[in-house]
Amino acid sequence: xxxxxxxxxxxxxxxxxxxxxxxxxxxxxxxxxxxxxxxxxxxxxxxxxxxxxxxxxxxxxxxxxxxxxxxxxxxxxxxxxxxxxxxxxxxxxxxxxxxxxxxxxxxxxxxxxxxxxxxxxxxxxxxxxxxxxxxxxxxxxxxxxxxxxxxxxxxxxxxxxxxxxxxxxxxxxxxxxxxxxxxxxxxxxxxxxxxxxxxxxxx
Numbered sequence: 495x496x497x498x499x500x501x502x503x504x505x506x507x508x509x510x511x512x513x514x515x516x517x518x519x520x521x522x523x524x525x526x527x528x529x530x531x532x533x534x535x536x537x538x539x540x541x542x543x544x545x546x547x548x549x550x551x552x553x554x555x556x557x558x559x560x561x562x563x564x565x566x567x568x569x570x571x572x573x574x575x576x577x578x579x580x581x582x583x584x585x586x587x588x589x590x591x592x593x594x595x596x597x598x599x600x601x602x603x604x605x606x607x608x609x610x611x612x613x614x615x616x617x618x619x620x621x622x623x624x625x626x627x628x629x630x631x632x633x634x635x636x637x638x639x640x641x642x643x644x645x646x647x648x649x650x651x652x653x654x655x656x657x658x659x660x661x662x663x664x665x666x667x668x669x670x671x672x673x674x675x676x677x678x679x680x681x682x683x684x685x686x687x688x689x690x691x692x693x694x695x696x697x
Contacts, residue, residue, distance in 0.1 A: 495526055495660065495662040495663050495664065496523060496526075496657065496660070496663045496664070497523060497524040497525070497526065497528060497529065497606055497663075497664045497666065498521065498523055498653050498657065498663065498664070498665045498666070499521070499522050499523065499524060499550075499579060499600070499665075499666040500519050500520060500521060500644065500649055500665070500666065500667050500668045501516075501520035501521075501522060501668065502515070502516050502520050502643075502668070503516075503519065503520070503642050503643050503644055503649075503667060503668025503669075504637060504641055504642060504643065504668055504669065504670040504671065505641075505643060506641075506670060506671035507668070507669055507670050507671045507672075507673065508643075509671070510671050510672075510673070515643060516643065518644075518652065519644045519648070519649055519652045519653070521652075521653060521656075522597070522600060523601075524600060524601045524605060524606050525601055527603050528601055528602065528603065528604065528605040528606040529606050529607075529608060529664075530604045530605075530606060530607040530608070530694075531607075531608060533692065533693050533694045534694065535694055535695045535696065535697040536580065536604050536607060536676075536694060536695075536696055536697065537604065537697045538676070538678060538696060538697070539582070539602060541582070541585070541598075541602075542582035542583075542584055542585055542599075543584060544582065544583040544584040544675060545580060545581070545582055545583070545675065545676045546580070546581045546582075546583045546673050546674060546675055546676065547578050547580060547627065547629070547634070547635075547673060547674065547675075547676055547682065548578065548579040548580070548581055548669035548673050549576060549577075549578055549625065549626070549627040549635045549669055549670070549684055550576065550577050550578070550579055550666045550667055550668060550669050551574065551575075551576060551577075551623065551625055551639055551646075551667045551686070552574065552575050552576060552577040552608055552609075552664055552665065552666050552667065553571040553573070553574050553614070553620075553646060553650075553664070553665050553667065554571060554572070554573040554574070554575075554611055554662065554663070554664055555570055555571055555650075555659045555660065555661060555662065555663040555664070555665070556570060556571055556572040556573070556661060557569075557570055557661055558658065558659065558660055558661065559650075559654055559658070559659040560654055560658045560659070561654055561655055562650055562651050562654040562659070563651060564647040564648055564650075564651040565647070567646065567647035567648075567650040567651055568614075568620075568647065570650060570654075570659060571614060571646075571650070571665075572613060572614055572615070573611040573612065573613060573614060574611065574612065574613075574614045574617070574620060574623075574686065575608055575609040575610060575611045575612065575686070575691050575692070576608075576609045576625055576627075576684040576685065576686050576691050576692050577606060577607060577608040577609065577664075577666055577684075577692065578606070578607045578627070578682070578684065578692070579600065579605070579606065579666055579669060580604070580605040580606070580607065580676070581599055581600055581605070581673075582598070582599040582600075582602070583599070583675075585598055585599035586599035586600070606664075606666070607682075607692060607694060608664065608692070609684060609691030609692030609693075610691045610692070611691075612686075612689065612691065617686070617687065620639065620646060621639055621640060621645050621646060621647075622638060622639065622640045623638060623639040623640075623686060623687065624636075624637075624638050624685075624686070624687050625637060625638070625639070625684070625685060625686050625687075626684070626685050627682060627683070627684045627685075628682070628683045628684075628685075629680050629681065629682055630680060630681050631681075634672055634674060635669070635670055635671070635672040635673070636670070636672070637670035637671075639667070641670065642667065642668060643668075644668075646665075646667060649665060649667060650665065653665070676696050677696065678696055678697060679695065679696065679697070680695070680696040681693075681694075681695055681696075682694055682695070682696070
C-alpha cells in the first residue's frame with residue numbers, strides 16, 4: 495500500500511509556511527512503515543529537535559484506479575478518517591534551503607498516525623467536513639475540507655495520472671494553518687465533526 499500526501503493545500507497554511515499557493519497539487523509519499531495505528535504512542539526521535547503535527551483528513555482507496563476523472567473519484571474511496579503528518583521541521587527547513595529532497599523529514603517510522611476509519615457515507619458531504627486537533631484539551635488546529643485549494647476529487651484525479659491507485663492506499667489531503675511542535679507527554683485527540691477518531695500520546 496502507498497501513502498500519498500498533499501502539501502500546501504490550505505491557503506492559510508501556505509501563508510504560515512511562507513510559500514506560494516500551488517498551481518497543481520503538491521505530492522509526496524510516505525512508506526508503509528510510517529503508519530501508526532490503533533492509537534499507539536508516538537516516540538519522539540533522536541534525530542530532530544523540532545517535531546511538528548499536521549492534522550489532515552485521510553481517505554482510503556477502495557478499488558484499483560488509473561487516470562480517474564474527478565466526477566468519478568467518489569467511486570474510488572469509501573472510508574475516511576483523520577491522521578497526522580508528523581514532520582521533522584528542522585530537517586525539512588534545512589533540506590529545503592539546500593534544494594534537496596526532504597523525505598527523511600516526513601517519512602520516518604511512525605510519522606503517519608491514522609485514526610479509526612468510518613464510512614464516508616456517514617457524512618452528508620465529504621467536501622464540507624469539519625475537523626480539528628486537540629492537544630491536552632486545547633484546540634490547536636481546526637478547519638473544514640471546503641477550505642482546501644484542491645478538493646478530494648481533484649486530488650484523486652491528479653495523483654491517479656501518475657500512480658495506479660490500489661485498494662488500501664491512503665491519501666492525506668493536506669493540513670490547515672496552526673501547525674506546531676509536539677512535546678513528550680502531549681495527548682492528541684483528532685476529530686471529524688464531533689467523532690474522536692484518533693487518540694494517542696507522545697512519548
